[in-house]
Amino acid sequence: MPLPYSKKLIELFMNPKNVGEIENPDAKATEGSPACGDMVQIFLKVDPETKRIVDIKFKSYGCASNIATASIVTELAKGKTLEEAKKITWKDADRELGGLPPVKVHCAVLAVDALHTAIENYEHQHGLLKEKKPTDKEKVIKRLKHVIDPRKGLDVIRTKLVKDVEVENGVVRVYVDMEEDEQYAGNVREEIIERLEPLWDVKKVEVIFK
């Protein structure tokens, strides 16, 4: 092989499994951003009785490892119960692929994160949380650490794009250090809303620009 990839990885990259979107998914999640070069979206259909993942699909923007890891993670998760699927780690994906080059490990982390976030979103929206902790500032910030600042390729908390967060009676207000008419403002708003809306007690997300 000319590049430091296993046969399996190349095979999955050329012929990925479970590609596409699910219409009206029971849950979905996005991790990464084009700004950092990798982005994965995962869509789930879950059997409400058995809590099994009956269908799972992905979309991916990124390098070969990114596409192959997303493919393998969807294969590992398909047919498993949510509890079982939560136990899948990036190491499982890495092992199945015959070992990723060290600089590409983040791709596996990204795909597994997307799976776990999608499952968590499902739990929030279907009353499956074991303890219903009310959403607070800390939880919001934890989630926003997965939203990428499109100008810098780093998360919006690190780049201080998000200046402040307020949580009040199910309404989350996120104050953003960006003009509303800036090129990326629409994307930032969308991604913040997508991150926070699934939380079980959040009724409304407001993104407030400068």
Next chain:
Amino acid sequence: MNELKKVYLDNAASTKVDDRVLEAMIPYFREFYAVPSSEFSHSPGIQIKEAIENARESIAKKIGAQAEEIIFTSGGTESNNIAIKGGAYGQIDNGKHIVISAIEHRSVLESAKRLAKEGFELTVVGVDEEGFIKIDELKKAIRKDTVLVSVQFVNHEVGTIQNIKEMVNMVKSINPKIIFHTDAAYATGWIDLNVKDLGVDLLTLTAHKMHGPKGVGALYIKKGVKITKFIDGGFSEFNLRGGTPNVPGIVGFAKAFEILSKDTIEYVKGLRDKFYEKALNEIEEVRLNGARDFEKRHPNNLNLSFKYVEGESVVLYLDMKGISVITGSACFSRTLEPSYILMAMGYSHEDAHGSVRFTFSKFNTPEEIDYTINVLKNVIDTLRRLSPLKGE
């Protein structure tokens, strides 16, 4: 089983040696292997010295220089090292400030950075979104103590050709003592170079991007320009570079330069233009990176970004189909940083990730262009179907 087609489209990195070049070189391995020497020697040594001097003469003529203004080196990297470091130290009595552009080859960039560590001051001049150096910024960068300016002739990634003559005139009108260097490694053979017309003091050449051998290049040093010697060990190359010269390489270099014809260049341009036209016709949302005016672009260079997809995937997929190209994507680099050249051109990370460089040569055929476009169209379709950015 079908033999996998091999299509090499990375000719800005290096090229296949022409058979005539190889044949010219072989005797200098088999028969004429003595150490070159001009006097007080045996006849084989003198004969080989003659071969080197003929090559020097021939290469000098190609760029409008005198033979004694050309020194042979181990390639573009060494020539750039000698030019930047030797040039700056050679003029140290006049000051310690140097100026380069943001999109120089690493051999210029890192030589300049080393000088900055050694007490020189470095100013890096920016470029516009097509990769042209901002002339006003260059003008503002010139100071009383500036001793050396280095701006590449043509960019190896996006193919943009700079207006070196204009820059030399501007710099020299401020201070004629400033030494102007241009890295013409990627231009060698491809683009007309006349040192007198350009007015440069130093100019870098390399052999292997025009079907010559690797590991040999030259530096033009205008008569009277002081260069500090770094490779000690003898008086060769006008006492500027010690060491036994790479005789077969030098002979091959001159041969390659001689045989690269206008017709060849027109042929390659034709392939490149055909490829671009087909890419635009058959694939949607393609962006051209680098100079839009093809007269200001290296004849073999095309650099494209495909919206919604990432470059490393494209490169790997093409590689699986036997097609060799490179990308400016971060995923392709060990550091996971996108191309510093595209970033200097003001690209967003996302746009830099999508860039793919296609560089052609006389060994490519129109059939290869058709094949590559077909594969490329499929790759881009497939990856876009996968991409969460498409159809949002």
